[in-house]
Amino acid sequence: MKASQILINAIKRFESCQLTAYQDSVGVWTVGYGHTKGVNRGDKITQQQADEYLRQDIATFEASAIKVRGIWTQGQFDAVVDFMYNCGVANFNASTLKKYIEGGRKTWEIQEQFLRWVNAGGKKLGGLVTRRIWEANRFNE
Numbered sequence: 001m002k003a004s005q006i007l008i009n010a011i012k013r014f015e016s017c018q019l020t021a022y023q024d025s026v027g028v029w030t031v032g033y034g035h036t037k038g039v040n041r042g043d044k045i046t047q048q049q050a051d052e053y054l055r056q057d058i059a060t061f062e063a064s065a066i067k068v069r070g071i072w073t074q075g076q077f078d079a080v081v082d083f084m085y086n087c088g089v090a091n092f093n094a095s096t097l098k099k100y101i102e103g104g105r106k107t108w109e110i111q112e113q114f115l116r117w118v119n120a121g122g123k124k125l126g127g128l129v130t131r132r133i134w135e136a137n138r139f140n141e
Contacts, residue, residue, distance in 0.1 A: 001062070001065075001066060001071075001074065001077045002062060003058050003061075003062055003077075003078060003081050004074055004077075004078050006078060006138075007058075007078035007081060007082055007138075008054070008058070010078075010082060010134060010138075011033060011034070011054065011058070011082060011085060012033055012054070014034075014082075014086070014127070014130075014131050014134075015032075015033040015034035016033070017032060017033055017047070017050050018030070018031060018032065019031070019032070019044060019045055019046065019047065019050060020043070020044050021039050021040065021041060021042060021043040021044070024036075024120075025120040025121055025123075025125060026120050026121045027121075029041060029043070031043055031044075031045055031050070031053070032045060032049065032050035032051075032053045032054060033050060033053065033054045033057075034057070034085065034086070035050070035053040035054070035057055037057075057085065058081065058085065060089075061081045061084040061085050061089065062081055064084055064089045064092075065077055065080045065081045065084060068080060068098065068101060068102065069101075069102045070101040070102045070103070070104055071101065073141065074141075075138045075139060075140065075141030076101075076138075076139050078138050079114070079135040079136070079138040079139035080092070080101070080139075082131070082134070082135050082138070083097070083114065083117070083135055086128075086131060087117055091117075095113070095117075096113050096116075097110065097113035097114060097116075097117075100113050107139065107140050110139060111136035111137075111139060111140065112136075114132045114135045114136040114139065115129075115132050115133070115136055117132055118132055
């Protein structure tokens, strides 16, 4: 499976594109559409580089999501890829969310697990609430 255009558009909306490095809500240097690998203060990129980083980052998370047992639909795949894109593979792998997906739990139980991941730096963030609701809904499509 590959990320759908629906997911790519959602990531662009959630992340927005910043061509100059900035610190995200937990202080990580970020550029483009949420790209963090090798980013330092003062880095500047072009729109073309931002689009390339997005493609590279999505490919990384697709490769991890393919290994998750219990993903059967494009919507489920997109939801998991977006969660990994935002929270990281290690966090996903250690989560109850992954256990529920692989354990074949009911969809509503899995959706509730997405909604637990709405804090950054110890604070509930509206943007994360919106993103988790999107993922929970997409998981059911």
